[in-house]
Amino acid sequence: MKYLRQFSIILLISLIGEVLHNLIPLPVPASIYGLAILFTALAGGILSLDKVKETGYFLIEVMPLMFIPAAVGLLGAYHVLMPILLPYAVITLLSTLLVMFVAGRVTQFMTEEDVQNE
Known part of the structure; x- marks a missing residue:
C-alpha cells in the first residue's frame, strides 16, 4: 500500500x-x-x-x-537515419561527453560546497 x-x-x-x-x-x-x-x-x-x-x-x-521502445522505433526508421548516421553519431557522442563533463563539474562543485558547510 x-x-x-x-x-x-x-x-x-x-x-x-x-x-x-x-x-x-x-x-x-x-x-x-x-x-x-x-x-x-x-x-x-x-x-x-x-x-x-x-x-x-x-x-x-x-x-x-x-528506452527499449524508443530504440525499437529507431530501428523502424533505419532507412531515414542511414544517410545522416555519421553526423547523428558525432552529435550524440559530443553532446553525451558535454553532459557528462558538466554534470561531473556541477557534482564536484556541490560536494565541495557541501563539505565546506559542514
Whole structure:
C-alpha cells in the first residue's frame, strides 16, 4: 500500500505538470514542470522524501527499460537515419561527453560546497 501511495503522489505531481504545460504558453515539457514542482516540494519541506523515496528508487531502477521502445522505433526508421548516421553519431557522442563533463563539474562543485558547510 505504501508504494501505491508514493506512486500516486508522483502521478499527481505529474498531472499538475501536464495541466501547467497546457495553461502556460511556454515551450517547456510537462515533465519538466513536474520535476520542478517535485523538487520545490521536497526542498521546501512541503513533501518529505520518505513520502516518495522507495517508489523513486524503483522508477530509477526500471528507467533503462523505458528506452527499449524508443530504440525499437529507431530501428523502424533505419532507412531515414542511414544517410545522416555519421553526423547523428558525432552529435550524440559530443553532446553525451558535454553532459557528462558538466554534470561531473556541477557534482564536484556541490560536494565541495557541501563539505565546506559542514
